[in-house]
Amino acid sequence: MNTKTLLYILKRTLLAILTVWIVITITFFVARAVPGGPFASEKAITPAAKAALEAKYGLDKPLMEQYGTYLKDIVTEFDFGPSLKNRGRDVIDVIGDGMKTSARLGITAAVIALALGVVLGAVAALRRNKLIDRIVMVFTTACISMPSFIMGTLLLILFAITLRVLPANGNAAGGLILPVITLSLSPMANITRLTRSSMLDVLGQDYIRTAKAKGVSAPKVIFGHALKNALIPVITYFGPMLAYIVTGSLVVEQIFAVPGIGRTFVSSITDRDYPMIMGTTIVLASLIVIMNMVSDILYKVVDPRITLE
Amino acid sequence: MKKILALMLALALCFSMVACGGGKKGEEGTLSVCVGSEPDTLDPALNSAVDGATMVSHLFSGLAKWAQNENGALTIVADAAQELVEGVVNEDGTVTYTYTLRDGMKWSDGKDVTAADFAFAWNRAASPALAADYNYMFDVVKGYAEMWETDESGETFVNPDAKLAVEAVDAKTLKVTLNNAVAYWNELLAFPTYFPVREDVVSNEAWATDPATYVCNGPYTMASWEHDSLITLKKNPNYVDAATIKLETLKCYLSDDANNQLTNFQNGDWQMIDDVPTNEMAALASKYPTAYRVVGQIGTYYVNWNVNEEILPATNKLTGVAAEQARAEIRAALGLLFDRDYICKEIGQAGQVPASSFVAMGMTEPDGTEFYKNAGSNEGFVGYYDATAIEANFKSAVETLKKYYTFDEATQKFTDFPTITYLYNTNDGHKAIGEYLAGALSAVGITMNLENQEWNTFLNTRKNGEYSVARNGWLADYNDPICFLDMWTTVSGNNDVQFGKGAHAALKMYNLDLTALGYDVKVENGTWAETYDVLISKIKSETDAAKRYALMHVAEDILMSTGCIVPLYYYTDVFMISDSVDGFFCNPLGYKYFMFCTAK
Numbered sequence: 001m002n003t004k005t006l007l008y009i010l011k012r013t014l015l016a017i018l019t020v021w022i023v024i025t026i027t028f029f030v031a032r033a034v035p036g037g038p039f040a041s042e043k044a045i046t047p048a049a050k051a052a053l054e055a056k057y058g059l060d061k062p063l064m065e066q067y068g069t070y071l072k073d074i075v076t077e078f079d080f081g082p083s084l085k086n087r088g089r090d091v092i093d094v095i096g097d098g099m100k101t102s103a104r105l106g107i108t109a110a111v112i113a114l115a116l117g118v119v120l121g122a123v124a125a126l127r128r129n130k131l132i133d134r135i136v137m138v139f140t141t142a143c144i145s146m147p148s149f150i151m152g153t154l155l156l157i158l159f160a161i162t163l164r165v166l167p168a169n170g171n172a173a174g175g176l177i178l179p180v181i182t183l184s185l186s187p188m189a190n191i192t193r194l195t196r197s198s199m200l201d202v203l204g205q206d207y208i209r210t211a212k213a214k215g216v217s218a219p220k221v222i223f224g225h226a227l228k229n230a231l232i233p234v235i236t237y238f239g240p241m242l243a244y245i246v247t248g249s250l251v252v253e254q255i256f257a258v259p260g261i262g263r264t265f266v267s268s269i270t271d272r273d274y275p276m277i278m279g280t281t282i283v284l285a286s287l288i289v290i291m292n293m294v295s296d297i298l299y300k301v302v303d304p305r306i307t308l309e
Numbered sequence: 310m311k312k313i314l315a316l317m318l319a320l321a322l323c324f325s326m327v328a329c330g331g332g333k334k335g336e337e338g339t340l341s342v343c344v345g346s347e348p349d350t351l352d353p354a355l356n357s358a359v360d361g362a363t364m365v366s367h368l369f370s371g372l373a374k375w376a377q378n379e380n381g382a383l384t385i386v387a388d389a390a391q392e393l394v395e396g397v398v399n400e401d402g403t404v405t406y407t408y409t410l411r412d413g414m415k416w417s418d419g420k421d422v423t424a425a426d427f428a429f430a431w432n433r434a435a436s437p438a439l440a441a442d443y444n445y446m447f448d449v450v451k452g453y454a455e456m457w458e459t460d461e462s463g464e465t466f467v468n469p470d471a472k473l474a475v476e477a478v479d480a481k482t483l484k485v486t487l488n489n490a491v492a493y494w495n496e497l498l499a500f501p502t503y504f505p506v507r508e509d510v511v512s513n514e515a516w517a518t519d520p521a522t523y524v525c526n527g528p529y530t531m532a533s534w535e536h537d538s539l540i541t542l543k544k545n546p547n548y549v550d551a552a553t554i555k556l557e558t559l560k561c562y563l564s565d566d567a568n569n570q571l572t573n574f575q576n577g578d579w580q581m582i583d584d585v586p587t588n589e590m591a592a593l594a595s596k597y598p599t600a601y602r603v604v605g606q607i608g609t610y611y612v613n614w615n616v617n618e619e620i621l622p623a624t625n626k627l628t629g630v631a632a633e634q635a636r637a638e639i640r641a642a643l644g645l646l647f648d649r650d651y652i653c654k655e656i657g658q659a660g661q662v663p664a665s666s667f668v669a670m671g672m673t674e675p676d677g678t679e680f681y682k683n684a685g686s687n688e689g690f691v692g693y694y695d696a697t698a699i700e701a702n703f704k705s706a707v708e709t710l711k712k713y714y715t716f717d718e719a720t721q722k723f724t725d726f727p728t729i730t731y732l733y734n735t736n737d738g739h740k741a742i743g744e745y746l747a748g749a750l751s752a753v754g755i756t757m758n759l760e761n762q763e764w765n766t767f768l769n770t771r772k773n774g775e776y777s778v779a780r781n782g783w784l785a786d787y788n789d790p791i792c793f794l795d796m797w798t799t800v801s802g803n804n805d806v807q808f809g810k811g812a813h814a815a816l817k818m819y820n821l822d823l824t825a826l827g828y829d830v831k832v833e834n835g836t837w838a839e840t841y842d843v844l845i846s847k848i849k850s851e852t853d854a855a856k857r858y859a860l861m862h863v864a865e866d867i868l869m870s871t872g873c874i875v876p877l878y879y880y881t882d883v884f885m886i887s888d889s890v891d892g893f894f895c896n897p898l899g900y901k902y903f904m905f906c907t908a909k
Contacts, residue, residue: 036765042782043357044772044802045442048457051464052440087350088515097536160576168572169562171538257564257573259347259537272765 009297016289023285024278028067031269031277038084038272057084059274070278080282081275085268091279098261099283101170105258106246109180113188113245114238120188121195122227128200136196140189152182152255170258179256183249187241191234199230232303239295243288338557340890340906342581343573346565347537352517353504354434357442359784359899360583364561365501366900367542369527370549372408372427372483373498375902377894385495389414389422389505389526389549393495396487402852403451405486406494407478415547416507417523417530424477426505431475431485433511434502437466443502446786447473449494451486490852492675493789500787528554528904538563555892556906571885580887580908583901587738590658590883600885603660607671607897608784608880609793611664612731612746614640614873617811618777622714622725630818630834635713640872642709645694645702646749652877656741659883664876665692668790668865669783671879671897675854680790681879684865693869707753722754730758733780734767742877743780774807781805784880788897791848794864798842806873809837819867823847826856841867 039045039053054060058069073079080091124136143151155178160168167175202208203226211221250262261280268276300306345360353365366374374388387393391411396404414422433439435447435456447453451474458467474486487494497503507524516522520531528550529542542559545551562579564570570582571589585593585601594601620636621627627635649663662670665685672680685693694702710716714723731746733739740761747757757778762770771779783803785792795801799809807813819840823830828847832840844864851857868874882899892905 034766036769040765040768040772041357041442042768043442043786044768045440046445046457046802047463048437048459048466049440049444052437052466056440085349086347086518087352087355088518090515094536156572160572164576167578168569168576169564169578171535171562172578254566255569257538257562257566257569259535259563263537270764 005300012293012296016286016293019289020282020286024071024282025067027278027281028070029063031272031274032063034272036272038274040272057082074282080279083273083276085271085273085276091275094264094276095261095279095283098259098264101258102246102249102253102260102262105176105179105183105249105252105260106242108176109184109249110187110238110242110245112180113184113191113241114234116184117188117191118195118227118231118234121192122199122222122230124192124196125199125203125230126222133196136192140192143185143189144193146185147251148182148186149251149255151185152178152252155182156255168256170253170256175256176258179249179252179258182255183245183252187245190241191237194234194237195230198233199226202226202230228302232299235298235302236295239291239298240288243291247284247287339560340556340558340581340903340908341560341562341579342583342901342903343562343564343570343579344581344583344901345563347563348540350517351523351531351540352511353501353506354430354439354443355441355517356501362501362898363901364540364542365504366902367527367529367559367904368523368525368531369501369504370414371498371500371504373495375499375896375900377902377905381894383894383896385499388499389427390483390498393498396490396494398490398852399486402489403474403486404490404852405484408483408485410481410483411549412481414526414549416510416526417545417547419547420507421480422505422526423480424483425480426507427483428475428477429508430505431503432473433506435473441502443500443786446497446500446502449487449489449491449497450474451488454488489850490854492854492857493787496787496789529559532558554904556903559903574885574887577887580890581884581893581901581903583884585659585883585885587658593885597885599888602884602886604882604884604895605671605897606784606880606882606899607669607788608782609664609667609669610661610782610877610880611667612644612778612875612877613781613806614778614875615774615776616806616808616813616871616873617774618729620727620729620777622727624725625713630816633813633816633818637870637872638709639713640875641869642706642872643750643755644872644875645706646753647746647875647877648699648749649696649877650699652742652745656738656745657878660881661878662881663696664878665690665694665696666865667868667874667876668793668861669785669879672785672788672790672793674858680858680861684862685869710753717754720754724754726755728756728758729777730760731778731780732760732762732767732770732776734764735761739780771805772802774805774810779805782880785898790858790861790865791845794848794861794868795845797868798845799838800842806871808841808871808873813837821863821867823860823863826859 039050051060058066073081083089083091083094086094120136124133127133156168159166159178166178167173169175170179208221208226211225247262249260250266252258253260253262264276265280265284268280344363345358348356348358348361348364350356351361351364351368353369356362356365370388372388372390373385373393376384376386378384389410390408394406394408396406398404410422410424416422431447434441435444435450435453437457452472455468455471456473459465460467476484478484505526510516510522510524513522520533523531528545528548530545532541532543534540540561540563542561544554544557548554567584567586570579570584571586573579574582620639621632653661653663666681668680668684670679670681674680674683682691710723715725717724731743733743743759747759750757770776783793796803797806797808798804814836817834817836819835819837821830821832821835821840821844830843830847841864844860844867848857848860848864851860882895886893889908891907893903895901
């Protein structure tokens with residue numbers, strides 16, 4: 001790795017930190033500007049009780065002081081504070097619990113989407129305009145067009161209610177199978193189409209024709225030359241997609257009652273659980289920033305022609 | 310060919326994953342239920358949710374508990390106390406109760422349960438230091454007022470060392486003094502906020518989030534808590550009545566999605582679910598005639614006006630008290646335009662009962678009659694108006710409104726009613742009701758726009774009185790009408806109507822004459838604070854039950870005379886429980902009890 005690449009990585013890392021800091025700052029002030037508060041409920045507590053709670057959690061201090069304390073705590077102690085809603089639990093524990101499930105669900109779905117997508121895309125490209133290509137194209141179009149809540153509900157009705165072979169509850173044994181399928185279908189279809197078009201492009205290139213003319217065996221042409229180069233766009237797609245799947249599986253989590261981070265994220269906002277809003281936002285923003293950065297760097301690794309600046 | 314092989318392999322992998330799922334059902338002595346989503350807390354003092362109360366009631370044993378007698382009727386019986394004693398009235402009017410704890414009571418870690426644990430728990434639950442939602446459950450106990458007394462800022466406590474008048478005389482004897490006799494005292498003793506906790510256990514602030522530190526004294530212990538997913542309760546061998554507990558394991562699945570709950574019920578994984586999708590209710594009621602249950606719940610769904618909202622026409626010349634009297638008459642008339650039966654049957658679809666009073670159905674008087682049946686005028690119907698006389702109500706409402714607004718006989722519509730906005734929290738059910746109300750008003754030419762807000766914002770807007778008319782609902786905490794009435798005092802945090810605030814504060818228009826009931830109270834043309842607030846404080850200090858209930862009827866009369874409260878229906882509790890389960894019961898507060906359940 002040359003100094004230019006190292007410099008690039010350093011620059012991107014600093015930019016990533018800056019981005020996350022901006023996200024923290026905006027979220028901090030916007031969350032507190034929204035009407036309502038963490039201690040609001042249908043049965044209102046007395047002003048004295050509310051004041052006692054605000055004092056307990058430091059919410060009675062000036063906003064800038066709270067912001068300063070918050071930044072200091074996360075930077076120096078990696079302390080995200082206590083949840084205001086789930087009393088007695090720390091934000092970092094709640095996020096840890098949710099992320100474990102979300103990561104398992106998201107990464108499994110992403111790997112399946114990648115494996116199936118690349119295979120299907122390559123097959124479709126190699127059998128261009130044949131029956132199998134047509135089937136793959138119709139199938140992927142359906143997967144892309146169908147929203148996950150419809151797909152999830154259909155799978156639930158079929159496997160959990162009619163056939164009764166899989167549980168409807170995400171935490172039961174085998175409970176992640178249906179959510180994984182639901183979550184992987186759309187990115188799988190995207191990867192299939194991406195691989196197919198990129199593969200078709202590569203297969204038409206001069207160097208493939210040259211390789212074939214030199215008498216290189218068909219598998220070597222396909223795997224060694226064509227597929228390797230065709231995967232470059234897939235890599236750029238995969239990083240952000242992984243971040244998206246891990247963070248954006250809220251609908252799927254809801255349908256299958258999967259105890260993931262997506263639900264925590266949304267409920268923290270409706271609850272005005274400020275430390276939890278901050279914690280989930282920081283984790284999710286960092287994830288997206290990091291995945292983008294990694295895929296940009298990987299891009300360079302797989303394609304030496306690209307210069308990083 | 311190779312690629313097709315790879316493809317088939319990949320697909321085979323997928324389906325093999327599908328095939329190895331499954332495996333479930335029918336563990337002996339185990340019940341799988343869903344009473345709600347992840348509870349905010351399972352600390353009995355901090356909990357304020359119904360689902361949390363259900364779980365806490367399985368984990369702790371207070372002085373009293375809800376039970377079912379041989380006839381299936383619900384009663385409050387002694388639990389940790391040997392008996393529920395009568396109070397002794399002291400010279401100053403306070404009442405002292407002395408309880409003796411049962412022998413052999415142990416915490417789940419084997420230590421003895423003592424009277425000091427109760428005294429500690431009550432002081433903790435009531436204290437400003439904990440600032441629990443339900444701290445006010447102790448406001449009947451002597452010492453509570455001193456605990457919460459603040460200086461003029463309202464935020465600094467004057468007596469930081471104040472304690473409740475509750476004392477552990479010895480390890481087995483607990484003495485507590487109340488400000489006056491309280492009709493619902495035994496019910497309070499069965500309320501989760503009154504359950505005991507041990508000082509060394511709760512000194513760890515995170516004690517209630519981890520089964521390892523969750524020490525309790527009830528029928529069950531917490532075996533595991535998989536957050537957002539499942540809480541498993543196991544029978545507690547240290548529970549004093551362990552021999553009577555039938556169910557070994559209670560699995561409380563955590564879900565906030567009614568559709569997901571229903572799926573799990575339908576495929577047999579869960580035997581009881583506490584939430585049912587509204588749009589499926591009619592179908593489920595006929596498909597599962599015995600499993601689909603609708604029971605009463607003490608609560609009222611209502612619409613409330615902002616008392617300071619101007620609804621008189623622009624040409625109006627009335628001011629001050631006369632204007633407010635007119636507005637009260639108008640608001641009451643508007644409330645008569647709604648067909649409550651339609652709302653219950655076509656929109657609610659959960660067996661709700663059309664309401665004609667604010668204090669909900671299910672509250673009983675000392676003589677055993679129902680409070681709501683004695684409310685209002687009682688002129689051949691129940692409550693403050695005849696909720697079934699829809700056409701007659703409509704006609705009389707239109708006649709009343711004609712006194713203040715221009716009525717176009719040709720179109721049968723009012724032409725100068727100002728446009729109003731109905732505020733509700735984002736929810737399909739509330740929206741449907743809002744749309745119905747707007748439709749009913751537009752039939753007489755009144756335009757009511759609908760505005761929805763997200764829950765937390767909505768609470769804030771409504772509390773601050775930044776609305777004209779809003780959706781509202783109230784569920785009782787205990788079987789006493791006071792919990793519907795003391796929320797409307799001027800300083801109450803739940804006074805969404807804004808009684809006694811803003812312009813309304815200065816209006817001298819309410820009468821209160823309690824001389825017939827033996828009080829030296831007679832106010833003519835007083836403000837809200839001079840009448841309603843005074844009345845509520847009288848109710849709270851009255852020890853004679855019959856008088857107290859008479860006063861509460863007076864309070865509801867004043868409240869309903871303002872027209873600001875428009876009751877629509879009394880809530881019901883809808884849930885599903887498998888026909889295979891025996892021994893289940895629930896109480897009117899919505900708590901479910903599974904400890905005596907057996908599967909057929």
